[in-house]
Amino acid sequence: MADFQTYYVPEQSKWPIVATVGLGVTLFGAATIMVASNQAESTNGGWMIFTAGVLIMIYMLFGWFGSVIKESRSGLYSPQMDRSFRWGMSWFIFSEIMFFAAFFGALFYARVFAVPWLGGEGDRGSSNMLWEGFQATWPLITNPDPEAFPAPESVIGAWGLPLVNTILLVTSSFTITVAHHGLKADNRKKTKIWLGATILLALVFLFFQAEEYVHAYQELNLTLQSGIYGTTFFMLTGFHGVHVMLGTLMLIIMLIRIHKGHFTADSHFGFEATSWYWHFVDVVWLGLFVFVYVI
Amino acid sequence: MRVHAQRAGALLGGLSFPALSLADWTVNMTPGVTGTSNDIFDLHMTIFWICVAIGVVVFGIMFWSIFAHRKSKGVKPANFHENTMVEVLWTLIPLVILIIMAIPATATLIDMYDTTESDIDIKVTGYQWKWQYEYINEDFGYFSNTTTPPDQINNRQAKGENYLLEVDNMMIVPVGKKIRFLLTANDVIHSWWVPAFGFKKDAIPGFINEAWTRVDEPGIYRGQCAELCGKNHGFMPVVVKAVPEEEYNTWVAEQKAAAEKERELTEKDWSMDELMERGEKAYASTCAACHQADGSGAPPAFPALKGSAIATGDMAAHLDVVVNGVSGTAMQAFGSQLNEADLAAIITYERNAWGNNVGDMVTPKEIFDYKSEQ
Amino acid sequence: MSAVAGTHAQDQHHGPARGFSRWLLTTNHKDIGTMYLIFSFTMFLIGGSMAMVIRAELFQPGLQIVQPEFFNQMTTMHGLLMVFGAVMPAFVGLANWMIPLMIGAPDMALPRMNNWSFWLLPCAFLILLSTLFMSGGGPNFGWTFYAPLSTTYGPPSTTFFIFAIHIAGVSSIMGAINVIATVLNMRAPGMTLMKMPMFVWTWLITAFLLIAVMPVLAGVLTMMLMDINFGTSFFNAAGGGDPVLFQHVFWFFGHPEVYIMILPAFGAISQIIPTFARKKLFGYSSMVYAVGAIALLSFLVWAHHMFTVGVPVAGQLFFMYATLLIAVPTGVKVFNWVATMFRGSLTFETPMLFAIAFVILFSIGGFSGLMLAIAPADFQYHDTYFVVGHFHYVLVPGAIFGIFASAYYWLPKWTGRMYDETLGKTHFWLSFIGMNLAFFPMHFLGLAGMPRRIPDYALQFADFNMVSSIGAFMFGSTQLLFLFIVVKCARSGEKAPARPWEGAEGLEWEIPSPAPYHTFTTPPDVK
């Protein structure tokens, strides 16, 4: 900690307050849309608020990251600062893991407890009295109340697209590592090629995932509304998908920055953070593949 | 002005009233009237005294330091700040105390969970805001609504002895028999609680929880819904009457006969006046909780029926709302809760009360046909 | 946009900017700490006023002041505001002010994010409070917002409520990340982990708890959002879900949350008692391990809030045992505090009075917690005023007294002036009496059978409710005195020396009072 004197404390900044307003307006708009559409009212006002919020957020993201990048490139950041960023990013990823843990927990609970109970097994098996004829199965092909929640005709098997997607993502974990090695060896060309490959794999993954959703909605009647199976399926894969999108965006930005000549062989935390995030997204997928598709 | 005067009066009354009548400074749990409730009471007292004892020792030492080791007395601070021995001790001693405490607690808990070999099964269903009791082996059941008049609640009338803890139909159980409860709910989570029995158990929509009790002494036992269930959560009493077995058997026989009679009411020819009279009562006990006795509701959550497009419009739509409910709202499907006579009476009443004056009526038989068509 | 301008050396000699933009755009940990504390106290007053509405309605049986719908909204908002608006931000405020000073750091590790964490809070609570004025009213399902009362049966404003809590959650997570990064990375040379002041230790562990459980809260809120707006069936048995799932996920967050509200207070008390006992904290390392143990155990006890929902008996037993175990490390803390006072040289300034009251009254709250943990007995206690009594004993003389103690203790450092000792003591004694009068009778009410969250009650509960309300009014009005004391101190108190307390130790007392705008720009020497 000898480099203490050089810890950079930025002066006043407008970005946090812009970010606050942006987030607040976006979510207020989103809530307005949802409430209005539940009451069959016009959602135009809500969409306007929401769009305004999103625009503010985009402005903020460019501005805030822009100034961080500028500061970093003008050499204001010490190794200690770098460590702060590392701690920040690691704990942020930990918080994301806990967010997914909540949804995995919901899946386990439904499979191991709730559905069997409703089907007449276990400690609260007498609940089956209320749902005459309901059989516990997983995947849940008939719901306790099939009128309120029409069940899917079938579900998506593990060994088709999901397997391909698994291979894609696992490969992308390797390609980004190779890209990282390239950066460390100051071999920009190598980095660009492998980073480009990673992005390509990610885009293909997203395309297949979208394909799968269309298939589920249009042909299998597997939807968010088709009971707890559809609920957990779409919420888990959906949140994962959103994270992949975010990760892909980050990867693309990294490609642009490398193209512009940012980063050095031993100082490229932006790139590392992105690759940590990418690995995290991969690991979550492996969990999904096993618990949502295979088992 | 009047409101203020009324409030001032209520305040004065309130200040003097409790002291005068039911001055009640009970500070402890009561042992109750079942084996479980007695066990719980013992556990409660044991852990309480353990806590008191620990408190006396810990705070005793602390107060002694406060009195003896103060700077104003010129005390110089000592220098120790560690002692592995005592630290280990005061980790282990509480641990041992807790283990001792956990043993009887475990036994009681396991006993409470043993719902096998019951003599009588009663299904208890929570609704916003009333209870339904079904004697599932005997084929009859009924609703239990609060009977505390709004005037008492709003301080326009003196409060009765069992204020808020009184119902139209109590649950009746025999003493000395093991009764198994199957608890569930129709809308949100409720919780069925009679303190004297020593358990409360949540009634969860879509699931059935089991619990049991064996009441030792005849008597009337009062409790309340114990899980926040919306606006009238505080007005959802539970009253159970425990009676000797013979009395219970007679009562069951009566209930069965009455249930049979109710079914016959559907066949009877009803006049408008009869329907209106029955309707007013049934409306007050079933619907007024949400839509208010004067039909004004509490918009936007609970629409007014006075002048409502549905209550004054097409009969079919009106029937549909009341019989099938509006799914996803507090408006339940009353078709399965009320008999045909009551449904007909209520609907007729709604169409003609509070100046709605539609002028038409619907008979129990028509309701019966309407229900069977579905 | 001055962020990039100027090098570091120039910044350090800037004073604060002028006008409102100083507060809006600041990256200074002291300014942000101050804003957190002011925000928190504002929420305390609003949430407390709602408690006053509750107590006024419960002053006597019958409905007199509010209708049941509104009563439920008051209960819910009171709980939410106190937990998320008053107690948590107050501790983050203390962390912001004190952690850099205690470990010899120039600022928090991520100063801009720090500002964002703060400003998100007013945004969140603005949205939350605005729900009270929406059609159908604000949240009315308790601060625990159990489904399906909060989903299928919730008012339309529930969606706004969900996003408001989401925003508050983002704020907490980022605040916690900042604390961890600061503590792990910004300590002055020589400040090893086991030399850190207890307050810093407790906050490090609290921050870990926050990062672990706030996302779970976000998860359960998102499930609600989906159930309400997108037809999913997490909490609906008709689709194979379970309302009880909600409670499991919520309490997985909820129980650690209650320790989030008490651990920093433990830390502050561990600073204050040694100061006024003029004796080192007894058993420093076991204190650290105890906090760690409490934090880890807190992940394994959540279902003690759910003893009556029908958890299978094996689970019930597990959760009972785990809950009982928490008393052991907590006991270690209490014993160590007492041992610190033992054979010290005690004086009783206001911070010490609050600290002593903390130890006693928190323990009483802990004892009632232990009674609640006995699962069979909880079948009687659950959802009665006994529980309300329990948690107000750990929260009011626990968390809130911990905050008051800290405020009096560090006010001289913040403002450079002393508060009025006589007024401080008056504040303490009135609070102490009022608080006990308000919350002790709640135990009796609960044992006699009064359920919680009811606007009206049976006649046998009338007497103690009246006592409780009188105590509550007394406690409530006393808090205006605190406001007065702080304002008076900041404006016209006597000048305070760098170390106003004779027995105080730690880096924060090495710097002048008030603490200069920038401190420790070069790291101090730690022996």
Ligand code: HEA
């Ligand atoms: C700061 C907040 C805080 C803290 C610290 C605690 C601490 C504890 N709580 Fe509390 N609790 C709440 C806040 C808190 N609680 C809230 C808000 C609720 C209600 C939520 C709601 O429903 O709205 C609640 C509810 C609650 C319940 C659920 C009750 C119910 O709804 O039916 C239970 C049950 O086990 C419980 C137990 C405990 C225990 C065992 C501790 C222990 O940590 C206490 C340990 C401390 C001691 C025991 C005292 C000191 C120890 C000694 C002197 C050593 C020797 C002692 C012995 C060996 C006996 N709490």
Ligand code: HEA
């Ligand atoms: C840290 C948390 C915290 C704090 C500090 C408090 C503080 C207080 N609480 Fe708290 N309370 C909770 C957390 C907290 N509470 C929670 C989590 C619940 C559960 C909610 C639920 O069921 O969902 C609850 C529920 C709850 C209930 C039960 C409601 C019910 O079940 O229906 C009651 C009833 O008396 C109550 C009373 C009080 C009182 C009198 C105070 C007092 O200490 C408040 C004192 C403060 C002030 C009064 C503000 C300052 C003064 C002024 C602004 C001046 C105006 C003053 C006057 C007019 C006198 N609270």
Ligand code: CUA
């Ligand atoms: Cu039913 Cu509370």
Ligand SMILES: [Cu+2]
């Ligand atoms: Cu808990």
